[in-house]
Amino acid sequence: MAVLHWLLNLFGRNKKNGPLKKTYQVEPEKEDRTLSKRLDDNKQVLAEIFDHCGDLVEREIRIGKQGPRALLVYFDALIHYQELEEGVTKPLQASQLPQSGVTLDWLMQEAIPNTRILIYDRWVDVAGEITKGLTALLIDGQDQALLLFAMENIHRPVMMPQTESVARGSLDAFNENGRINIALLRKRLHTTRLAVEKVDVGEVSKTKISIVYLKGYVYDGLVEEIKTRLQRIRIDGVIDSGQIEELIQDAPYSPVSGIGVSERPDRVVSALLQGKAALLFDGTPFSLIVPTTLATDMQSPEDYYNRYWFASFIRMVRWGSLLISILAPAFYVAITTFHQDLIPTPFLITILASRDGVPFPGMVEALIMVLAFEILQEAGIRLPKPFGQTIGVVGAILIGQIAVTAGLVTPAVVVAIALTAIASYTLSSLNLSTGVRILRLLFIVAAGFLGLFGVMAVFTMATFQLCALRSFGVPYLAPFAPLSLGDLKDTFIRAPIWAMRMRPRLQGYVEPVKQDDNKPRPPRPR
Amino acid sequence: MRTGTARLDNGRISSVQLLFIFLIFEASTAILYTPARVAALAGPDSWLAVSLGDGVYGLVVLLVAVTLGKRFPDQVFTGYLPEILGRIGGKLLAAAYALAFIHMGSVFVGEASVFINTHLLFLTPPTVLDTVLAMMAIYGAYLGIEAIARENEIVLPVWLLLIVFLLLLAAKDVDISHLKPVLENGLLPVLRAALFHSSWRGEVFFLLMLYPYLSQKQEALKAGLFYLGLVIVLAVVVHTVIVGVFGDLVTAHLLFPLETLAQYISLGRFVERLEIVVIVFLTAATIVKLAVIYHSAGIAAASTLGLKNYRSALIPIVLITVALSRVLYGTNLKLLSQLFYVWPIEALIVELAIPALILLIAVIRKKGGGPLADQENS
Structure with missing residues (x-):
């Protein structure tokens, strides 16, 4: 009987216990309260929201000598203490209160001028930013909170690629920090064309995914398609790019995904230059490159x-x-x-x-x-x-x-x-x-x-x-099938750089010409 | 763009892909058996038979298919039959075409499995070969015309290169005296051979079923003409080399002349046993051809029965073809009698007579868009 129940449960047809819940219901963060003007009320709400968060630090300070009380709220492990001390606490405590009393403008422009600051008045936003590592500054008498950047940037140094090694070529690889990953690209592409769009995926993990592409090179609809596919994902958490790959690939049952995986910035850069887009992740060094064909899967950057x-x-x-x-x-x-x-x-x-x-x-x-x-x-x-x-x-x-x-x-x-x-x-x-x-x-x-x-x-x-x-x-099999003869120059053979004047036809048609006639010519003999 | 019911498959193929599909039709099963029969009928004039007569025949079939296609650029042949002949007559004829495609499928399944059974896997039950071939082909048909066309772009170049390689290696053994005298018995035997062989050339009539999937419809005729030109060159070279190497009397008694030619080749006692390579690649070529036929059969069945999805018709089709090929074409003898005596006449009716008649009726009854319809639609 138990087995039968289990079987029925497996197929979601156990009437007695109701059908299995198949649709993923996001627990909505029910928090729709806004901040109150009284600091003590806010403290109470904080205690409610961050119940059981043992590493939350609430530190009360006073702005100026006789100014209003203020509360710094942050997670212990995510904060760069020196930065917080030098950039926020000390200036606040040492500041001279203006005549008009403490206003947000004054705070932002005079008291703590050196930091990037966000302002929120809804608890859900404030709490969300705190979990990302920002410091919330709540001030008595203000119903808005300032969110300050004083993050400890925890990351490995940029190291050599583990899976794609080359004998000749750059030796840096992406790592688990999304900012560094983007920095590695920006260091190689000094252009305003380099677009970075961020999407959060995962209701719990809220993993930051950056869609990277070159404006004007990427073909119509690619970025929109990536975004819709990412936004369609409703899942609790994303740990690695492999999960995203499986969730956005074109053919769900295919053994080959048709999405390129690379931890090499130079590979991503060359893909971007061909009119492709890449997805960089927070939390994994492996970025995804779309679209990818068999021919590109067979290439090595070293080629x-x-x-x-x-x-x-x-x-x-x-x-x-x-x-x-x-x-x-x-x-x-x-x-x-x-x-x-x-x-x-x-x-x-x-x-x-x-x-x-x-x-x-x-x-x-x-x-x-x-x-x-x-x-x-x-x-x-x-x-x-x-x-x-x-x-x-x-x-x-x-x-x-x-x-x-x-x-x-x-x-x-x-x-x-x-x-x-x-x-x-x-x-x-x-x-x-x-x-x-x-x-x-x-x-x-x-x-x-x-x-x-x-x-x-x-x-x-x-x-x-x-x-x-x-x-x-x-x-996936382009340029073999469908055949485009011009693109065969970069498949079984690798034509000279100066001979590859056109981008691949199917993904680089927006700006087809890649370079001028750069064939080296020796000077005429004298 | 109209999608769904009229075309049933949303895929698009280019005119080059269409050309390749026609070429694989010729290069897979057609050159397998025919040289023997052509040599038997036309003697040393084989090359003449496969160049002139059937070239003209192919052209006529092509013109009919293109003209019909232009009148109904968004529909497959079986889809617009009821429009021309009225509901009952059209459906009946469409059903007949679906059955004809299924029958063709079973012939080619039988052909390939008999061939493989005689040369590669002697002890394997032919049913297994039939089933595997049909399943692979049906998988292609299931994936759609686009996938088939792309697959063909991989298979055909390799296969053609192999044939060219084979012919080059065999060319040194060609004895010109085998090709003489020219027209010894007059033109009649040559014409008979041409009539026989033209049924393969007429396979260009599959354009009727592929026309709506073309992305550049105005180039259908061009692709067809290219096909005829290329295929005549191919056929002439193949027949010339085979007859030139073996002589017409020997060729006429060979079962699979191309395969024997491959066996015959020995280069430096190192490049040998090429027939296995030929057989293996022929398998791939046959699967692609079968996939196209199954796709057409599925589309025909679906449009006859009014199905929304041709894919659901594929399973019964594969079962029927495998069973049919086992019952009707289980042995070489049955197969040869079908290919040599029945198929030419069947082909004449299916490929030319009926489409031409349909075209005539369509013109008389003023059905379908004018010749300009495709320019507006594409």
């Missing part, structure tokens, strides 16, 4: 800093690695299981000899190895830093070596999986590589049952899915 011959070569290596990391195990399975005639005979004999005594069919063998590799990879990430690398490498050797000598798997499959593993690390996009890891298993299974035909069928299905995928209106 633009290296010589173009080399960059083009590396691009092609990377595309090859993409195919290898998806298909190599599946090919191994298909060829050893179904198409032995594809292998040159001497090599076939070697493989068959090594398969002698291996108890599993090729598919199971490959699945075991792939899963073992995934376990290793996961362990490498989860383990405490000092162990990570060592355990990873040692584990790989142990599993490869021992599994072969114990006769569980063939050396060939170890080679195939190792190649796959290495190839998958060339993908600079986290999103893409996670998608590839899932897809790989599907391909192995398809190859195990239907050989190369199965591989091709799944490949077609996967590309069908990607073909239908759009990223904020831009087809």
Whole structure:
């Protein structure tokens, strides 16, 4: 019976307890009171609102020598005490009261002139600002509160990127502080075109998300679309950009989101210059770039800093690695299981000899190895830093070596999986590589049952899915499908910088021309 | 822009994508079987048969399709049939077309699965192959014409490059004497072969079902003409190389001449066994072609039955096609008799006769917008 109830509950049809509440109801902050002129009343309301907030500090001071009482309210941990002392408390206490008595204007212009100040008269606003780290100044006889900025800015220093490393190129990365993230962009783009729009998401967490774009470059409707998608979100809290990514992507069921993830400011800047927009977050270094296509997922910022011959070569290596990391195990399975005639005979004999005594069919063998590799990879990430690398490498050797000598798997499959593993690390996009890891298993299974035909069928299905995928209106597989020949210059190859005169057609059409004819010309010989 | 009921699919395809779709029609299943039959009928003059006669036929079909499309730029063929023929007659004919598409689908499913069963997966039950092929294609059809067109933009270039590569490698073995004498038995055998082969060229009639999705409708004719030009070059080269390598007598007895050609190629004892690559890519090409056919079948069924959403019609369609292809075209023999003896006549009716008749009736009854309608609408 209990199980049945649970099941019914699961589907929200338990009539006895009423239907499950499916709609998210935001607890409205019922506070609609306004401040009172009497400080003591205000104190009472404060005590009500910040009930149980043990770290709230209420500090009573007097303005001037005989001036009215005032109350400073702030959260202990969020305040920069020296700043508060120097900038607010001391000037207030030392100030000479004017004839007309204490007015807000006087306070703002004379008493504490150095700080940015907000004024609110509704408790809900005042309380909200206090939770963000502002200091509220309530004055007896005033029914408005001053909110002062004296924040302790808690953040890591700007450090090197953890996931997107380059050999040549800038070495700073975003961090958890939204202000620093924007500063990193402003340091690179000294223009008033750089627009920053802020949206708060999450009813409880009120996470600040900044939509960043270049005015006049970004295509029509993109920013509005981002805003509507963000504002549609009604959720309790947002912790990382990954959650937002999942909530705003075009196709909810797609394994690839079509949203770029980067912690590198230079990558974001180059995206902005192409007419895209980016979302920077408070609380996570990973920003989102929209729209993103497969071609941009395959790019590394370094491609633009290296010589173009080399960059083009590396691009092609990377595309090859993409195919290898998806298909190599599946090919191994298909060829050893179904198409032995594809292998040159001497090599076939070697493989068959090594398969002698291996108890599993090729598919199971490959699945075991792939899963073992995934376990290793996961362990490498989860383990405490000092162990990570060592355990990873040692584990790989142990599993490869021992599994072969114990006769569980063939050396060939170890080679195939190792190649796959290495190839998958060339993908600079986290999103893409996670998608590839899932897809790989599907391909192995398809190859195990239907050989190369199965591989091709799944490949077609996967590309069908990607073909239908759009990223904020831009087809994910552009410029391949739909084909735009001009944009192929920045896909498999990386054309010389001076040859890329036009922005990508689908997202940069507002200002199509990127640069003048900058092809370097040597001076005429004299 | 009218959306929803008239077009049923909100996708848009460009004229280049349309051209690519036509090309994959030719390049997937058409060049698989036909060289044998054409060589049997026309002998050394295969290349002549696939260039002249069916080029003219294709042009006529194209013109009919474009003219009809211009009169009803926002509707698919099966959608405006009732407008021309009256409600009952139109619905009946539309239903017949839906069935014809389903039947075509089953033929091509059978074709591909027989081919794969003979060359790649000998022990796999053909039903499994049928089902997998049909499911992948139906997934494409489900995603819509846009997704299919884009998929095709990935598959077709690779596949065409592969064919060109194949033909280049085989070109050194072409023996010109196999192509002589020209017109030994007069023009009649060539015309017969052309008539046979033209049924594939007439697949350009799918424009009737794709016309409303075109983003630049005035370029439909141009795309069609490009298609005819390209496809004639392709067909002529393929037939010339195959007959040139094997001679017409051998070609006539080959089951899958293109695949045999791929088997035949050996470059430095290193580039070998290309037929597997051919088969594998042919799978992808066939899936795309099937997806287009299923999409048209779904649209036809939906517009006949008055469904709001063609996607709900796809599941029954895939079940019917798989079952049909198993029952009717389960073996190579049944398939060949269909392709060589029934399909040409069926195609003549479905591709040319009926649309031409419809066009005539539409002109007489003054149905549909004038030739200018599309300029106002697009």
